[in-house]
Amino acid sequence: MSTSLLQGEINVSLVAGPNVTAPGLLVELTKQNEAETLRFLAVRPIHTVFMSSIISDNGVASPLNRGAFYGYRNHEGQLEGVALIGHATLIETERPECIEAFARFARRCSPTHLIRGEQEKVESFWNYYSDTEQAARLVCREFLLRRQTIPTNVDVVPGLRQATAADLEMVITANDSMACQENGTSPLAKDSAGFRERSIRRIRQGRVWVVVENNQLLFKTDIIAQTPQAAYLEGVYVDPGRRGKGFGLKCVRQLTEYLLMRVGSLCLTVNEKFPRALTFYERAGFDIASRYDTIYLQR
Secondary structure (H helix, E strand, C coil): CCCEEEEEEHHHHHHHHCCCCCCEEEECHHHHHHHHHHHHHHHCCHHHHHHHHHHHHHHHCCHHHCCCEEEEEECCCEEEEEEEEEEEEEEHHHHHHHHHHHHHHHCCCCCCCCEEEHHHHHHHHHHHHHCCCCCEEEEEEEEEEEECCCCCCCCCCCCCCECCHHHHHHHHHHHHHHHHHHCCCCCHHHCCHEEEEEEEEHCCCCCEEEEECCEEEEEEEEEEEECEEEEEEEEEEHHHCCCCCCHHHHHHHHHHHHHHCCCCCEEEEECCCCCCHHHHHHHCCCCCEEEEEEEECCC
C-alpha cells in the first residue's frame, strides 16, 4: 500500500476527519489477528465469503491477496469493521463511522480496480471516497442470490468434473470473454501472467468445474471463494449451442447438490441488466438475498 503506517495503526480522526461519530482506530491486520478476523466475518457468511476465503487460503497478510486487510476497533478494542483495500475493495461493517474511515483511508492508498458490496454501503463509501482523481468507469447494479437447501431428484450430467491443467486454455478463454462482456475489460490483455496464474491456482484447488466433449468446453463455473459456511460461484459459462435446452440448469443443479453437502450456503451475483440470467438461477433454486453494487474505476 502507498500509505505509510505507524506501528500498524492509523489515527481515525486524521483519516476520517471531524465527522467521525465515535472514537476508533484503524489497524492493519496481521497474522495474530486471523482468528479474530475470521470470527468477525463469520457472522454474515454469504456477504463475507470472499474475504474469509482469501484469509483461509493465503493468510491475512499475503501478496496473493492483492491488497491489505484493515480493521476498525472501537474504544474498547473490539473489531467493528473489516476491509480489504486493494485491487478489489470490500468492507464488512454495520457502523457508518467505519465506512467513512475506510473510505477516506482507501483514497490515500494505491488505486483500486473495483469496489463491491451491498448497495447502501457502497453508496456511502463512494460519497467519502469519490473526491479523488479516480473516477467511476462503470457501475453495475446486481442481485446477490443464495441457495441453502440441497436439491432433490437431480439429473446426473455425464462428464461434469473438476477441471485439470489440460483445460486451462479453454477456461481462460471463457473467463476472459465473460469479463469483457460484464465490465468491458480483458483481464488476459491487462495482466496475462497474473490472470493465468490465478486460473491455474484455482484449478489446482479443485474450484473449477467443467464439461468438455471433443475438446470443446460445454459448461464451466468457478468457485471463487469457499469456506465451511458458504461458497461463491462466478463465471458460469454454457456453450451457445447448449443454451435454452436445460443443459446448463442440470449442470448447476448437480454442482449445487455436491457443494451444499459440504458448505452451508451457495451465493453468486447477477447483473440486473440480464433478467434471463436471473430467471435461470431462480429456476435453479436460488433466491434474492440482497442488492449489490460493483463500481469499476478508471485507471
